[in-house]
Each structure stands twice: as structure tokens, then as C-alpha cells.
Amino acid sequence: MASTTSTPVDLSLAFVMTPPPLGDWLVILPPALMIGLGAVLMMMRHSVRLHGVVAVPGLALLVLLDAALLWKVSVEGPVTMVMGRWLPPFGIAFTVDVFGALMALVSAIAALAAGIAALSDISETGRRYGFFPFLMLLMAGVSGAFLTGDLFNLYVWFEVLLISSFGLLILGSEREQIDGALKYAILNLLGTTFFLIAVGYTYAIFGTLNMADLTLRARDISGAPLMTLGGLFILAFAMKAAAFPVNFWLPASYHTPRITVSALFGGLLTKVGIYALMRVMIMLFPVQHEEWSLVIGILALVTMVLASLGMLAQNDLRRLAGYAVILGIGNMLAGIATGTVAGLSGAVLYALHSILAMTALYLVVGRAAALSGHFTLQSIGGIYRRAPAFAFVSLALLLAVAGLPPFSGLWPKIMLVKASIDIGAWWLAAGILVSGFLSTIALGRVFLLTYWRPAPGGDVHDGAAVRTDWTSFGPILGLTAIVTLFGLFPEWPLVLSQAAAIGLMEPAAYIGSVFQGGVAP
Amino acid sequence: MEFLVAILVGAFFSAAIYLMLSKHSVRMLLGIAILGNAVNLLLFTSGRLTREVPPIIGAGMDTLPAGAANPLPQALILTAIVISFSFFAFLLVLTYRAYQELGTDNTDEMRLAEPKDDPMPPIGY
Numbered sequence: 275m276a277s278t279t280s281t282p283v284d285l286s287l288a289f290v291m292t293p294p295p296l297g298d299w300l301v302i303l304p305p306a307l308m309i310g311l312g313a314v315l316m317m318m319r320h321s322v323r324l325h326g327v328v329a330v331p332g333l334a335l336l337v338l339l340d341a342a343l344l345w346k347v348s349v350e351g352p353v354t355m356v357m358g359r360w361l362p363p364f365g366i367a368f369t370v371d372v373f374g375a376l377m378a379l380v381s382a383i384a385a386l387a388a389g390i391a392a393l394s395d396i397s398e399t400g401r402r403y404g405f406f407p408f409l410m411l412l413m414a415g416v417s418g419a420f421l422t423g424d425l426f427n428l429y430v431w432f433e434v435l436l437i438s439s440f441g442l443l444i445l446g447s448e449r450e451q452i453d454g455a456l457k458y459a460i461l462n463l464l465g466t467t468f469f470l471i472a473v474g475y476t477y478a479i480f481g482t483l484n485m486a487d488l489t490l491r492a493r494d495i496s497g498a499p500l501m502t503l504g505g506l507f508i509l510a511f512a513m514k515a516a517a518f519p520v521n522f523w524l525p526a527s528y529h530t531p532r533i534t535v536s537a538l539f540g541g542l543l544t545k546v547g548i549y550a551l552m553r554v555m556i557m558l559f560p561v562q563h564e565e566w567s568l569v570i571g572i573l574a575l576v577t578m579v580l581a582s583l584g585m586l587a588q589n590d591l592r593r594l595a596g597y598a599v600i601l602g603i604g605n606m607l608a609g610i611a612t613g614t615v616a617g618l619s620g621a622v623l624y625a626l627h628s629i630l631a632m633t634a635l636y637l638v639v640g641r642a643a644a645l646s647g648h649f650t651l652q653s654i655g656g657i658y659r660r661a662p663a664f665a666f667v668s669l670a671l672l673l674a675v676a677g678l679p680p681f682s683g684l685w686p687k688i689m690l691v692k693a694s695i696d697i698g699a700w701w702l703a704a705g706i707l708v709s710g711f712l713s714t715i716a717l718g719r720v721f722l723l724t725y726w727r728p729a730p731g732g733d734v735h736d737g738a739a740v741r742t743d744w745t746s747f748g749p750i751l752g753l754t755a756i757v758t759l760f761g762l763f764p765e766w767p768l769v770l771s772q773a774a775a776i777g778l779m780e781p782a783a784y785i786g787s788v789f790q791g792g793v794a795p
Numbered sequence: 796m797e798f799l800v801a802i803l804v805g806a807f808f809s810a811a812i813y814l815m816l817s818k819h820s821v822r823m824l825l826g827i828a829i830l831g832n833a834v835n836l837l838l839f840t841s842g843r844l845t846r847e848v849p850p851i852i853g854a855g856m857d858t859l860p861a862g863a864a865n866p867l868p869q870a871l872i873l874t875a876i877v878i879s880f881s882f883f884a885f886l887l888v889l890t891y892r893a894y895q896e897l898g899t900d901n902t903d904e905m906r907l908a909e910p911k912d913d914p915m916p917p918i919g920y
Contacts, residue, residue, distance in 0.1 A: 470834050475837075
């Protein structure tokens with residue numbers, strides 16, 4: 275086709291003309307690597323024995339990539355890369371700041387631990403059902419959600435992680451799993467649909483979905499129903515994060531899949547909801563957040579108190595762990611409700627702690643059940659005699675989950691309590707302390723009954739010490755070591771989570787990284 | 796035109812919510828299907844509905860002429876349709892399996908994962 279026009283087109287008006295520096299590719303590599311590995315593993319479906327050999331080094335590589343990314347953004351500030359070289363806000367932007375990189379790194383560590391635990395926990399049937407490909411795609415969704423800078427793109431990553439979580443949840447197709455999965459699937463699909471509605475209204479109001487662009491415009495727009503929009507976003511993300519009163523899908527489903535899958539879900543999925551809530555309500559719509567903060571605070575309080583009561587009332591250890599996940603969500607929401615740098619950095623720190631500790635908690639429950647053959651507090655027992663080293667590590671982890679010193683749960687709780695008192699919300703501080711106390715009782719009882727009490731049905735193993743199985747004990751040990759180190763030397767995570775909170779409250783650097791020319795059209 | 800479609804979207808939403816309040820999983824599924832279409836129509840309307848102004852950027856212009864329908868929401872819908880369709884397919888199979896395995900489509904009776912007579916944890920040591 276011969277070109278008939280001779281009008282010179284100035285491409286630099288629409289395109290990024292300079293190729294991105296090599297280091298910027300780190301921004302897109304985590305999701306790209308995970309999607310690629312997922313595809314490779316799906317092609318290897320006839321040789322499921324090799325899945326673990328490919329997946330675990332892949333997840334280790336993901337940890338390294340995310341660590342490099344975190345180092346890069348903490349030194350250089352937020353980094354942006356746009357798809358197809360279109361100038362923002364037209365191209366879909368991946369913008370990474372300290373908050374996103376931090377969450378991505380910690381969730382990659384949790385996924386690596388779960389991947390190693392899966393080597394012994396997931397049978398060959400489970401692998402043939404596609405455990406490892408689903409795990410890779412789940413991590414693609416999680417990393418993408420943490421790294422993207424575009425609201426609609428965030429929705430797409432939500433759906434990616436949701437559909438892979440469906441696959442993981444029904445791995446094995448047991449009757450219980452199908453029951454749990456039906457409730458999980460319908461309610462989570464509703465949650466993402468609400469998110470899509472909110473995205474649609476956002477585009478109708480602002481004409482853009484780029485987060486940096488939205489941040490600029492939301493501050494000086496008037497006459498738009500932004501409060502309603504904020505409410506819709508809060509509802510959608512509260513549903514994803516399992517906040518009261520839209521959290522009943524979590525205790526209904528999280529105890530049904532294989533324990534490694536529960537560990538992944540408990541660690542990662544709800545925190546993606548918290549991340550999105552913070553990103554949208556704090557950075558994009560700070561004015562509306564202030565108006566909604568009382569509601570978020572009340573939701574946080576009720577979530578915490580009901581979750582800790584739920585922990586006390588559970589007989590099944592896995593369901594108790596599910597309520598522990600919800601308790602953490604309540605704490606993070608309390609930090610979000612305060613809306614101060616101290617409260618937000620407390621919430622970020624709690625999210626990091628919760629990702630690691632919840633994954634480890636489910637793995638501990640799984641190993642305890644594997645050692646004794648029971649999941650219920652009534653029948654389990656005698657593990658201390660059989661596996662003293664494991665009992666020691668479990669105690670450390672249970673104390674960390676309860677938020678006692680010297681483990682990682684302590685510091686975010688202190689920050690959250692102080693931040694709530696600073697803004698005069700004594701009831702929020704009281705809620706954090708009371709629910710923490712109740713959860714300590716529940717977890718103390720778990721240790722007492724599961725580890726110290728002799729097995730009620732008589733010890734079939736004669737109390738013989740068991741051989742340590744490193745694929746299931748190794749991840750627990752590793753995660754507990756990180757949690758302990760994080761509690762003993764909190765400076766480094768503290769500084770990073772403070773940087774994350776400041777980056778959300780004062781997004782000038784984020785905006786500057788997207789609009790590098792300094793012009794916002 | 797937008798006004799009429801807005802009313803249609805509202806009707807879709809109310810039908811979807813009414814169906815989803817049902818206890819029976821098949822009705823919930825129908826509700827979810829209608830909800831997905833309601834959201835797609837909502838997105839579609841948010842980009843203006845008009846055929847009068849073609850969405851073509853003429854010579855010497857940088858942007859669409861005023862009043863042209865915005866093609867971006869239509870691209871968003873395409874993504875959303877694909878996603879909601881695949882989810883709906885998955886949910887259909889899941890509901891069918893649930894009906895096969897659990898022998899009921901009444902969600903009140905699906906208590907396998909959360910049994911009604913779940914015992915309390917031991918009070919004493």
C-alpha cells in the first residue's frame with residue numbers, strides 16, 4: 275500500500291522515544307516470569323514429576339527479582355514502565371513504589387515456602403490437576419496486582435489470581451472442597467464485579483484510569499459523586515480482604531483445600547485486598563478516605579473482636595487459623611482508618627508480618643495434623659514428645675501470631691495502638707488490645723492441647739521421635755526464622771514500611787515517575 | 796439514549812440482586828450472569844452512546860471530535876466480557892458438581908464444610 279499522505283508525524287507526542295534503561299525491565303519481570311513458567315509447566319503436564327524441579331527454582335528467582343526491585347525503588351524512588359511505549363496516561367503503566375515492591379517481595383517469600391512445602395504435601399494426582407501451574411499463575415496475579423499502576427489493569431490481575439485460586443481450591447474435588455469453593459467463588463466473583471463497577475464509574479468521572487493521573491485529578495475535582503465511588507471501592511476491597519460484614523466466605527472455605535493451598539491463600543489473597551484498599555483510598559482518594567475513616571474504623575473493630583471470638587470457639591485447627599487471618603485484617607483496617615503516617619506504616623508492617631506468619635501458621639497446622647492424624651483440638655495431642663524441635667518452632671510462631679515479644683507481631687501492634695490513641699480513637703486501641711488478648715488465649719490453648727497434652731486416643735506411635743521431613747519442616751523453620759529476626763531487628767522493615775506509608779500519603783514521587791516530562795495533560 | 800440505557804442497567808441490577816438473594820444456587824448463577832451484563836452495559840454507557848459523530852481523528856486534529864463515542868470503555872468491556880464469561884462457565888460446572896456431590900442446590904443445606912453440630916473445643920486440659 276502506497277502511502278498517500280506526506281504529513282510528518284511527530285511520534286514523540288504519543289510515544290516514549292528513548293528505550294527504557296535495562297534496570298527498568300525489573301518492573302515487569304516478576305509477573306512475566308510467573309506467566310511464562312505457568313505456561314511452561316502446563317506444557318509439561320505429562321511429566322508432573324518435573325514440575326517441582328522447575329517451579330521451586332522459579333519461585334526462588336521471583337524472590338531475587340523482587341528483592342532487586344525493592345532495592346532499586348528504595349534507592350531511586352518509584353519506577354515506571356509503560357506498555358507499548360505509549361506516553362502515560364494512555365499506555366497501561368506499571369509503577370512500582372516501595373509499598374508495592376515490599377509486598378511483592380514478602381509474598382514471593384511466602385509463595386516459595388509454600389512451593390517447597392507442596393513438594394511433599396501435594397500428591398501426584400494433585401500435580402496432575404495442575405497445582406504448580408496454578409501456583410505460578412496465582413503468583414503472576416499477586417505480583418501484577420502489587421506492581422501495576424493502572425486501575426483496570428489491577429482489576430485484570432485480581433481476576434487472574436481469582437481464577438487460579440479457584441483451581442487451587444478444588445484440587446482433588448472432595449465434597450467438602452466443592453461446598454467451600456462454591457461459596458468462595460460466588461462471593462469473590464461478586465467482590466471483583468463491584469470493583470469493576472467502581473472502575474467503570476471512575477472512568478466515567480475522570481476519563482482516565484492511570485493511578486498517578488487519578489491522584490492528580492481527584493484532588494481538585496468537584497461536583498462528582500466521589501463519596502459513593504469511595505464507598506463502592508471500600509465494599510469491593512473489604513470483600514476481597516475479608517472484613518466484617520462481608521467475610522463469611524473465608525471461614526467457610528479456607529479450611530477445605532490442601533493445607534499448602536490454605537497456607538498460600540491465608541498468606542496472600544486477603545492482603546492483596548488490603549493493598550488495593552490502601553492504594554485506592556489513601557493515595558487516590560484521600561479526601562473521601564477521611565470521610566469514610568470512621569466507618570472503616572468501626573468495621574475494623576467489629577472484624578477484630580468477632581475474629582478473636584471465632585478463634586476461641588473453633589475446634590478445627592484450620593478454621594481457627596482462618597479466624598486468625600481475619601483478626602489480622604481487622605488490625606490492618608484499624609491502621610488504614612487512622613489515616614496517619616504512623617497508623618499506615620503500622621498497617622503495612624502488619625501486612626508483611628501477616629503474610630509470613632499466616633502462611634507459616636497453616637503449614638504448622640498441617641504438619642501437626644500429619645504427625646497426629648487429626649485436625650481437631652479434641653483429638654490432637656502428644657506432638658511435643660514426638661517432635662520436640664517442631665514443637666519449639668511452633669511455639670515461637672504461635673507467640674508471633676499472638677503478637678507477643680520478641681516476635682514480629684509485636685511491633686505493628688504497638689504502632690497501631692499508639693496511632694489509634696494519637697488520633698483519639700481509644701476504642702480502636704482497646705479493640706486491638708482486647709482481641710490480641712483473646713487470640714493469645716486461643717493460641718495458648720492450641721499449644722497446650724496440641725503439643726503438651728498426651729494424645730487423647732492413646733499414642734499409637736509409642737511416643738517415638740519422628741524423622742525430620744525437611745520439605746515440610748524446612749519452610750516452617752525458614753518462615754519462623756524470618757519472623758523472629760524481623761521481631762528482634764525491626765529497624766529495617768520499620769524504615770521500609772514508613773517509606774511505603776509516606777509514599778502513599780505524599781505521592782509526588784509516584785506521580786513524577788509516571789509523568790517524567792513533568793507535564794500532566 | 797443514555798437515559799434509556801441507564802434505566803435498563805438499573806433494571807438489570809435489580810433483577811440480578813433479586814436473583815442472588817435466593818437460596819438456590821442456580822438462581823444465584825442467573826443473577827451473576829445478569830449482573831455481569833449490567834456492569835458491561837454500565838461501562839458501555841459511560842463512554843457515550845452515539846453514532847452521529849464518527850470516532851475518527853481527522854487531519855490536523857489531536858483528539859476525537861467533541862461528542863464522539865469514546866472507544867476505550869468498549870475495549871474495557873471486551874476484556875470484562877471475556878473474563879465474566881469464563882468465570883460463568885467455571886461456576887456453572889462448579890454448581891453442577893456441587894449439586895451432584897451434595898445432592899442439593901439449596902445453600903442453606905450445604906453444611907458439609909461448616910457442619911451444624913461442630914463440637915466446641917475442649918474447655919479443660
